Amino acid sequence: MSSIDDAGPEDGTVFITDKTLKRLAQANDAATPPAHFLLLLSDNEPGRRVKLDKPSMVAGRIAPADLVLDSTMVSRKHCRFDLNGERMTLTDLGSTNGTFINGVRIQAETALGDGAQITIGNFQMTYQRRSQREASEAQELDRDLQQAVDYVMSILPPPIPSGPVRADWFYLPCARLGGDAFGYRSVDGRYFSSFVIDVSGHGAGAALYGVTVANVLRQQLLPGVDFRSPAAVMSSLNEMFQMEDHNWLFFTIWYGVYDPETRTLRYCSGGHHEAVLTHPGHRVPVGIRNPAIGVTPAHVFQEAQITVPANSSLYVFSDGVFEIEDKDGRQWEMDDFLSLLRDTPGPNEARRLYNEVRDKARHGALDDDFSVMVLSFD
Numbered sequence: 001m002s003s004i005d006d007a008g009p010e011d012g013t014v015f016i017t018d019k020t021l022k023r024l025a026q027a028n029d030a031a032t033p034p035a036h037f038l039l040l041l042s043d044n045e046p047g048r049r050v051k052l053d054k055p056s057m058v059a060g061r062i063a064p065a066d067l068v069l070d071s072t073m074v075s076r077k078h079c080r081f082d083l084n085g086e087r088m089t090l091t092d093l094g095s096t097n098g099t100f101i102n103g104v105r106i107q108a109e110t111a112l113g114d115g116a117q118i119t120i121g122n123f124q125m126t127y128q129r130r131s132q133r134e135a136s137e138a139q140e141l142d143r144d145l146q147q148a149v150d151y152v153m154s155i156l157p158p159p160i161p162s163g164p165v166r167a168d169w170f171y172l173p174c175a176r177l178g179g180d181a182f183g184y185r186s187v188d189g190r191y192f193s194s195f196v197i198d199v200s201g202h203g204a205g206a207a208l209y210g211v212t213v214a215n216v217l218r219q220q221l222l223p224g225v226d227f228r229s230p231a232a233v234m235s236s237l238n239e240m241f242q243m244e245d246h247n248w249l250f251f252t253i254w255y256g257v258y259d260p261e262t263r264t265l266r267y268c269s270g271g272h273h274e275a276v277l278t279h280p281g282h283r284v285p286v287g288i289r290n291p292a293i294g295v296t297p298a299h300v301f302q303e304a305q306i307t308v309p310a311n312s313s314l315y316v317f318s319d320g321v322f323e324i325e326d327k328d329g330r331q332w333e334m335d336d337f338l339s340l341l342r343d344t345p346g347p348n349e350a351r352r353l354y355n356e357v358r359d360k361a362r363h364g365a366l367d368d369d370f371s372v373m374v375l376s377f378d
Contacts, residue, residue, distance in 0.1 A: 036081075036088050038067075038118070039126040049128075052088065057081045059120055073097050073121030088112045088127065097121055100363040119363045152207055155214055157183050164260050165192050166376040170350035171369075178369035179206030179251070180318045181214035187227050192258045193217075196373060198272065198318040199251040209249050213241065217255075230255045230268030231303035234290065238270070238301070243294035250294035254287070254316050258308065258377070265314070268303040271295070273319060273334060278343045279312040286314065313345050314375040320368030321353070324361045349374045 036052040050067060057066040059081070061074040069078070075095040082089045091109040092099040099106055100119035112118075116127040160167040167184055179199030187193050197213055199206040220227050222236040233255055243250045252271035258264070267275070267286055274287025288304045308314075322337035340356050342349065350372045357370070 034086055035130050036083065037128040037130065039128060040123065050125075052081050052083070055083050058093070069120055069123050071121045071123065074123070078120055082109070088129065090118065095120075098363075103363050105363070122358060148204065148207065152181075152211055155181070155183070155211060155218065157185070160184075164378045165258065167194075167373065168345075168348065168350045168376075169371075169373045170354045171371050172354065172366070173207075173369045174202060174320065174366050178202055179210045180320070180369040180371040181210040182316070182371055182373050183214055183218050184373075184375070185218060187220075187257065190259065190261065191228050192260070193227060193256065194258075194314075194316065194373065194375060195253060195255040196272070196316045196318060196371060197251050197253050198320075198369070198371070200249055202369070205247065206249065209246060210251070213237070213251060213253075216240070228257050228266070229303070230257060230266050231301045234268045234270050234293070234301040234303075235299070238293050238296070238299055241294045242297060246294065250292050252292045256286070256314075256316075258375075260377075263308045263310075263377075264305050265308050266303055266305040268301055270301065275314055275316040276338060276341060277306065277308065277312055277314050278341055278345075279309045280343045282309075283338070283341070283343070308377050310378065311344065312377045313343075313349075314377070315341055315372065316375070317372040318369060320366065320370045321357060321372055323368055324357060324366060326360050327362050329362070345374055345376065 038050040038052065040048050040050055054066065057080065058077055059065060059067040059069055059074075059079050060077045061070065062068060062076060065077065075093070075097070077093045078095040079093055079099040080091045082091065089109050089111050090099065090101065090106065092106055101110055101112070102117050103119075112127045114127065114129040118125045118127060156169070156171060157167070159169065169182065171180065171182070173180065179202055180197065182196040184192065184194035195217055197210055199210045216222060216237070217233075222233065222240070225232050225236045227233060234253070237253070241251070252269070254267070254269045254272045254275055256265055256267035256275070265286070267288070268290065269287050270290045271292025272287070274285040277284040277286050284306065286306060288302055290301045291299055322332050322334050324332050326332060337357065340353055346352075353372055354370055358366070
């Protein structure tokens with residue numbers, strides 16, 4: 001129960017105010033040693049929080065390392081976390097690929113500040129120093145956030161390893177939840193539709209918005225719309241998702257429909273850069289200019305079509321795959337990413353592209369969500 005102040009009535013009853021409870025909690029936090037954590041993000045795995053609960057913990061590729069990071073880019077004994085009083089430090093142990101804090105390779109024992117970004121091989125993590133109360137609250141939030149991450153991942157379609165249209169993809173948000181979404185499905189048992197969405201912003205709001213749009217497309221929830229017509233789909237999405245009605249969020253999208261009988265691909269994009277169709281000796285941009293969805297009311301969207309030669313592949317991706325800074329400090333352009341594409345992609349092509357980009361990017365987490373979808377046609 002709360003009152004205006006801590007003074008009780010004449011009968012001696014004492015009321016504890018919210019202000020007093022806050023002071024007590026702060027005093028308890030000050031008297032309790034802080035907890036130290038690593039928020040670990042890697043590849044397609046959801047984030048996990050690792051507690052640094054020993055005076056000294058070694059990170060390395062294999063046991064007996066305390067923190068095992070299974071990657072050839074991580075040395076057997078890569079680096080060590082040491083607790084000195086209430087201060088956490090990090091020391092590289094002569095690793096081949098180095099240990100980085102906020103993008104800078106460390107040469108000696110270095111103190112970690114709350115929120116420091118750490119790179120060990122291809123693993124990205126954030127150091128967090130929390131009071132015991134904050135740690136307990138963070139763990140509860142983690143459980144809720146993990147449910148959201150699991151749901152976002154659950155709506156992504158499984159790869160298609162065989163058939164007239166094969167599908168491969170790789171997705172990694174720059175935060176635990178991102179604004180990218182993509183999908184593909186059969187339309188009327190004959191046509192094959194696919195899309196990639198890139199929502200403005202990051203975090204839970206953008207992720208929820210992206211999932212909503214993706215579900216509309218996955219379940220064909222646009223009344224009276226012919227999903228074989230990309231322009232009709234775009235127009236209906238634009239009417240449904242005007243930004244003033246959705247917390248001023250908007251999104252870009254590429255949407256295509258392939259007819260295997262005629263080998264034609266009809267496509268439309270809303271504010272999204274072009275996809276790329278490859279086949280031996282040729283690369284063809286597949287895109288058409290239209291505004292982003294939710295920005296311009298009542299826009300008449302235009303679509304186009306292209307004939308798909310045998311043994312072709314279609315790369316559809318978000319701008320996070322090429323908006324990176326490389327190790328020389330140069331900002332990439334789309335052509336830098338396109339130079340990595342293959343006319344005839346092999347297995348796990350999407351993952352290969354991520355590995356190539358990550359290898360060329362500066363150390364630290366990528367600045368945007370990484371989404372690439374590769375469709376291959378017989």
